[in-house]
Amino acid sequence: MEGEVKEAFFNRPHLVDSVPAFLGMETFTDADDPTIFYLVTRWTDIDSFRTWHGSADHRLSHKFIPKGLKLDPAFTKVTILDRLAEPGRLPEFEEVVADSLLPIAKYLDQTSNLNFIVLSAEGNILVCNKVLLERFQKTMEELSGLNISEFLTDESSAFLLRQIQDPANAPPNEGLLLNFVDVHQHPFTLECSLDIRPDGVMIMGAPPLDKELGLQDELISLNNQFSVLIRENERQSKALKKAHEELEKLHADLNHSHWHLKKIQEVLPICSVCHKVETRNGEWESLIKYFKENSDFLTHSYCDECTLIALAEVEEFKRKRAEIAREAENESMDCWQHRLTYGPFL
DSSP: HHHHHHHHHTTTTOGHHHHETEEEEEEEOOOOOOTTEEEEEEOOHHHHHHHHHHHHHHHGGGGSTTTTHHHOOOOOOOOOOOOOOOTOOOOHHHHHHHHHHHHHHHHHHSSSEEEEEEEEEBBEEEEEHHHHHHHOOOHHHHHHHHHHGGBBOOOHHHHOOOOOHOOOOSSSSSEEEEEOOOSOOOOOEEEEEEETTTEEEEEEEEEOHHHHHHHHHHHHHHHHHHHHHHHHHHHHHHHHHHHHHHHHHHHHHHHHHHHHHHHHHHOBBOOTTTEEEETSSEEEHHHHHHHHHSSSSSHHHHHHOHHHHHHHHHHHHHHHHHHHHHHHHHHHHOOOHHHHHHHOOO
16 A cells, blocks of 8 residues: 555645644655655654654544555654764754755745756756746646756756756856746846756756845835935925915905905995995994905006096106206206316416
8 A cells, every 4th residue: 555655645734844843854665665664754852752742633644544554563663863963062054954944945935036946857847936936927737847948048058958967077056147038038147056966956046146236226216216205295295284274364364355245245334424434343434444454355556537647647757857857967068168168267
């Protein structure tokens, strides 16, 4: 029943993955006997493993074991291994990374900055993270099995093929620029690191740093523009508030004037002798003064008769001013003649 057991492991419920002390799991079969399975799990400490091993979730996960399967007690056992460590020695970086595979894998799948793809020895795509799936506009099922050359420019495809075929003579596998093409055939460049193995290639890449800095500069510029828009919006809000206040004042003045006009339309007591009007305060004042103080629609002007009179007064003023100027000029001339006549004898 090794086939059913394999499927059971592939379709396990992953209940253990959420346990904080759990660091990862791999399943192996014996190369000489495929009916023997080795389940290797890694934990932060033995007590955490034993707590999980006796938990209800562990018993629930065993319900996925194929029906009819009989375990051989001689082979069904738990072996606890301690990692070789020296007291007081700082752990190697690789050890820490190995213990962080689950969160690292989750980060690689979710990040939009780092592109991750694994190829077979023939260059066929085995798996990649979501950012590349979005660029290629395909699901993992659609992308799996396609050759990477379909998503590279011809030059980058030939370069990567040479890297895979002759890794010993290849240039350094870090900082390599590969040109990919997205679903719209638009090229994009990734600065990549390659891990070439006998069974395939792992590629990790990110946009070149200068492009990233350019995006950062653009983001800063957009933030500055946004700040300017906020300040301009505040200024316009203040101007709008001021205009609204002025409008309310004008509206109040208009209502005030409308009240007086309405009162005039209704009745405005006016003296038949002196033509004064009676205000709402019971006082008598001239009609002109009343309208000046209580109406916003009056302005200065001239009627036709007064216009003629005013023009005549202006002409008379100009005539008199010219006459005075001529008299002053004559007197000045007489003075000069007098000085010319009697000057030598002075």
